[in-house]
Amino acid sequence: MSNYPKPDGPTLRAIYEKAARIQFNDERVIKEIKAGKLVMPFYSTRGQEIIPAAISVSLTDDDYVNTIYRGGHDQIAKGFPLADYWAEIAGRVTGACKGKGGPMHLTYPAKGIMVTTGIVGSTAPIANGLAWAAKLEGKGRVTIANFGDGAANIGAVHEAMEGIRVDGNDPDEMYGVARWAIDRARAGEGPTFIEATTFRFNGHLIGEAGGYMDKELYAASQTRDPMPILRRRLVEEGIVAAGELDALDASIRAEIDAAVRTAYAADYPDPSELKVDVLVDAIA
């Protein structure tokens, strides 16, 4: 991994900030579900935060991202505004998708968040089209297609792409390889397949037992939670003072809190919305 770019202090801090926003948001969603305030399927990304955080510090709003039902980390890393996010998962008309899409289809084109799919295997084929369009346009936009290991079984995912395996929980490795691949893509030198290994802490779906998880692997993963590890490192290496990190965490939590409150205060969509957005003109 020594040939890849290395993150400097401010970059590591930026990775932490994105990852913390992802983590706190995920925890808050679970809390709201358990309190009965949200009724929705939720596919937690706890444990996987570093991957999109370390990718997206090298992206701009103009770059595209496609993700899956388990996409909160990719969306938030890419800048999905929390107010629009929360109003959507609460099914409110003020949501990013007017409440019509819900947690599995969060979309925010202004930040390049183009498709969130509930269909395993469907991000990559569509990403190909986004990348093709970006290439024709010639402005160096990069397209990221996220998917899980299970999606690799879908035929359309198989592409002649250069593949690299990295420890997705290691911000240096993840940043370095992603940065290298993104620079390569921006220069028009082609796609890269990055296999980032990680561990999904909360099983598949919040509310199910997760009996399929290997108990030893799970226990080991808990001792390697990438979030406290990165946090500690930032302090130990003198990149960010402990007090400053506490303030950062607090401000992220306040931001989430405000988004939740604003979402719950908003209206639900009117049933007439069933006729709008189906086709370009409203259905008569």
Add this chain to the structure above:
Amino acid sequence: MTDPVKMTMIDAINRALHDAMEENGRILLLGEDVADPEDGGVFGATRGLSTRFGEDRVKSTPISEQAIVGAAIGASLVGYRPVAEVMLMNFMTVAMDMLVNHAAKLRFMSGGQTSVPITVRTMTGSGLSLGGQHSDFVEAWFAHTAGMKVVIPSSANDAYGLLRSAIDDEDPVIFVETLPIYWAQGDVSFERIPIGRARVCREGSDLTIIAYGQMVPHSLTVAAELAKQGKSVEVVDLRTVSPWDRDTVLASVAKTGRALIVHEAVKEYGVGAEIASVIGEALFGQLKAPIQRLGGAYCPVPFSKPLEQAFAPNADSIGAAATALLS
């Protein structure tokens, strides 16, 4: 004959699979997470079966619906009777080539030399806040494809009886399980129910409601309500969407003179259009009112609760349509 036993639809399906596999060693099961090491299915419909019959006959597969249906087709061509599970009906779209170009057509295209006696079980239904890619009813697509049968049970007993017949059937059968009634209890008598025959589940003289799946319990609620107002409503449960039981439906509508067809699938171009057309062709002149249809709104299933509740027909909207037809 065994005494009826109270159980949920999901348990009835599990029993049907179990009894079929017990009787016939050539029945195989495959699908995502169907074996016991993977919990016996997302909702446990196949729980216990791999333990009982072995993982040679009950196989968990990779996430590839094309591979699942393809493998079922292949094994069926050479004497096996696979029951494939496609977790949700929306994921059938990923296997459309296998279903439409292969399962439905191999018998015809081979001049009858080969056939595809598979059952494809799949689950769906709005009302669970799952949004646009996890809730659709697309039975009309399969009913429109010559060469396959489509079955949608409305109760635990029908699920058992129809699934047994689907597995016995010599043709591909799409077996659609409605999630919101998966856990509803009913008496199951463990007898096969023939494919292609509807059931008059309540007799009446003023109006026929033709429904299937979850719309049957909704229609029965409406019929009971209207009976209190002196209106006599007959409810026909189609049970099989294709080939559907014209005789039973036409006999009922000939008697009542009024027809209301209800399904959860989007109304436009839905199964109801075909049924309405056949009733019109056969009974024009005997009808006391125009045939009415109710179906899902013409839009993807929405996430937001109030929108989702307004999407599909329910007892309120069926009741309103029935009352309008009777007045």
